[in-house]
Every structure is written in structure tokens, then in C-alpha cells.
Amino acid sequence: MMLDRVDDARKRIQDAVAALARPVNIMEVCGTHTVAIFRSGIRSALPSSVKLLSGPGCPVCVTDPGYIDRVMDLAARDDCLVATYGDMIRVPGKNGSLETMNRSNVHVVLSSDDAVHLAREHPKKTVVFVAVGFETTTPATAVAVMTAEKMNLNNFCILSAHKLVVPAMQALLSDPNNKIDAFLCPGHVSVIIGSEAYRPVVEQFRRPCVVAGFEPIQVLEGIAEICRQLADELPQVTSLYNAVVTPRGNTRAWKLIETYFEPYDGPWRGLGCIPRGSLRLKPCYERFDALVRFGIEEIPGQEPEGCLCGRVLCGLIDPPQCGFFGSVCTPDTPVGPCMVSSEGACSAWYKYGRRGTIHGK
DSSP: OHHHHHHHHHHHHHHHHHHHTSOEEEEEOOHHHHHHHHHHTGGGGSOTTEEEEEOSOOHHHHBOHHHHHHHHHHHTOTTEEEEEOGGGTTOOBTTBOGGGSOGGGEEEOSSHHHHHHHHHHOTTSEEEEEEEESTTTHHHHHHHHHHHHHTTOTTEEEEEEEBOHHHHHHHHHHSTTOOOSEEEEOHHHHHHHOGGGGHHHHHHHOOOEEEOOSSHHHHHHHHHHHHHHHHHTOOOEEESOTTTOOSSOOHHHHHHHHHHEEEEEEEETTTEEEEEEEEEEOGGGGGGBHHHHTTOOOOOOOOOTTOOHHHHHTTSSOGGGSTTBTTTBOSSSOSSHHHHSTTOHHHHHHHHTTOOOOTTO
């Protein structure tokens, strides 16, 4: 049965591409999709005219270099403890990474709730939670702020690098150099924002937006649906992940985000300053904002000279086209975040790039 579905999806892709008679560039927005595509060898199952572009779907990767530098500065203070998810530990800034810091000031946490408990356990230190992620993780940060407020924890704050996916998609398509014909939309984020959140992309730019799950067959069927829409010249918002994605998304999670955060024009690695593409705490909660508490100015940083992570994140190049890839920059000696994160495009290319078969096929 599964092989029949694989064969059917591949045939639909081939038929649509034959009708188009031109190359097709599909961007998978989600880093989890990128890894799933490489791990299962989906690229080898596609016609040569169908190219998959890895987009800005890794939250660690799109975090502006200046943010990393601010985290490093806070971790160097004697009055601070930095609480972070483990995937941020090795991301390099201009002065190294958190891995190279005094580790007594850096605590790896598994949840935002752990960061709140850390503040309770260390009342003489200010705990700064490294709040990185898209709409998927933002509600948990909102809950942490809500909990800290209820507990009157004056030594807890967040440094927000939360970002919104749809403005990034619009920014990519607004670039005249973009190569994107359609988007394979992220599954996890879509659970929160809902499939209808992509409608402005379809209406403004006439690009198909298809939500898919992460199993190889789900990805293939998502690509098949994209190719059909392109061949029919009828771009639509379509969800093939209806088991968990609804048109409106998780309204309770959205309510949390809207209660505690507001969108603003914030910096992204590679994409620059995206209008209303980042999230910060609302003024009524600014006592929990590390930028306000420590009087920090948000200054965009610069990528390391020679690092092309920004171009990779925009789908303008594949990782092997960076001169650092596989030589200067490896998982053991990463120069940019796309090689650090397990969901980074460079990491996926390095780990799986020589594989070429779909499991079970």
C-alpha cells in the first residue's frame, strides 16, 4: 500500500512537470522537512527538473548574529544566569559561542518552565531566558512570562528572538532574485497558525502553499500537489496534514502570543529587517524584557566573513556552493549556524547529502 502511494505521487509529479515543460523550484520552509527530505532520499525520487530549496525554517539559523553577541555579553555578567535550549550552545558569535563561556553562568534547559524554576532557585541572579523560535515555541515563552508574573519573580526576563514565518515568506518573494515557485509549508508551525495563515502569500504572489507532514510519503504527496497546482496555474492554500492542522490553527496558543507579544520590524540572518517579522514583549510586560532591563540596544550583527549561511537560508545557493562547506566549516568546527543546528541545511547536506534512496523503495 505504501509503495503504491509512493508510485502514485511520483507519477503525478512526473505528469505535472511534463505538462509544465520547465524547471520547478519548491522551497521547504521547515528545517524538519529539510532533514526528512535528506534522510529519506526524496531528492533522488524527483525528476531532475524539480529542485528543492531549503528555506529559513531553522529558528537557530535565522537568529541574527547580533542577538548571539548580546547573549554572550549577558552570560559574561556576574549578576546573570543565561538559560538556553541546547541547540543555541554552539552557535558562534563574534567572540565565540556559549560553549566557550564560563559554563557556571550558562544553563541548558529543556523548557521555558525550567528557566522560571532556575530563577526561583537563584534569587540573587537575574535569569535571562534565550527565547528563540517560531510560532511553535512562542506560546511556551508566553506561559513562562505569565508564570513569572504570577509568582512575582523579579529576577526573570527573556531575550526574545521569536519570529513569524509568513512575513519571512513574503520577504523572500519580494526579493527580485528569488527562485521560488511554491512553498512546502511547515507542519509544526501550521499547527499553531493554521493553514489559512498562508492565504496572503497565495493572493499576493500567486504561489502555491501546501502544508505537509514529515513522513516521506507525506512530503512526496505535498510536492505532487504543488506540481499539480503549478501545471493547472491555480495556486491554492492546501493542507495535507489535516490530522493536526486546521484552517484557523490553535486559537488558545494564538491568544497567548497576542496577549504577551507584539510584532515589530526585527532582524533576521540573511533576510535583513523584515517588517513585522519578529516578536517582542508588549510594553505592559517590558519588566520581563532583557533589552529593557539591561538597557541593551538591538544592533544587527554581521555574518563571519566568507560564511554564506544567509544566502543558503534564502534559497539562493545550496550549501556546497559555500567555499567553507565541508572544509573550514564542519559539524565539529562550525562557522555558521546552518552547520550547528540539527535542522540546519548545511548540517543536513553534510550528513545526508551522499544518500540517494527512499527507505523501503
